[in-house]
Amino acid sequence: MYLTVVSSDDLCHLYDFEYRNKDWFERFVPPREPGYFFFDDFKEHVGEHLAEQKRMKLLMFVVYRDNEIIARVNITNIQQGVAEIDYRVCQRVAGQGLATQAVKSVLDLCRDKYGINRVNAITTDNNVASQSVLLKNDFEFSHRDKDAYVLNGQSVDFVFFQKALGTV
Structure with a gap:
């Protein structure tokens, strides 16, 4: 691993990951735009993000x-x-601590290699597993937006966290 x-x-593997887990992800997060799951649109979307990555915007x-x-x-x-920060784990490995480990590794890189000192x-509120990942990585609760979004027919709150990464 x-x-x-x-x-x-990584394009084909990333598309497969997103497509295979679409229903699983949409239980907890707002759905992607419908065009996201047409490969040509996906390729264009990721290409735009790769350009932003080169400019260190993401x-x-x-x-x-x-x-x-x-x-x-x-x-x-x-x-x-x-x-x-945002993260996703495929359904097959959910609950095994993988998200916690991956987030920790990325936070260390953010601090040590990319000069990022604070992450939001x-x-x-219904995604308890995601909240657990953040808390295990020493994020602190910041605030809550009540009834901020309707997800799968239910009103959910957005819950905000933050973490100071310190210095190397």
């Missing part, structure tokens, strides 16, 4: 096991040492 920065070489990481992506972690909105995160 290994973590790597996303490149164009970073995309994936975790591979047996030539298959099983998790991804994105660092977005990088500005003046502050960024946001948003999850929903």
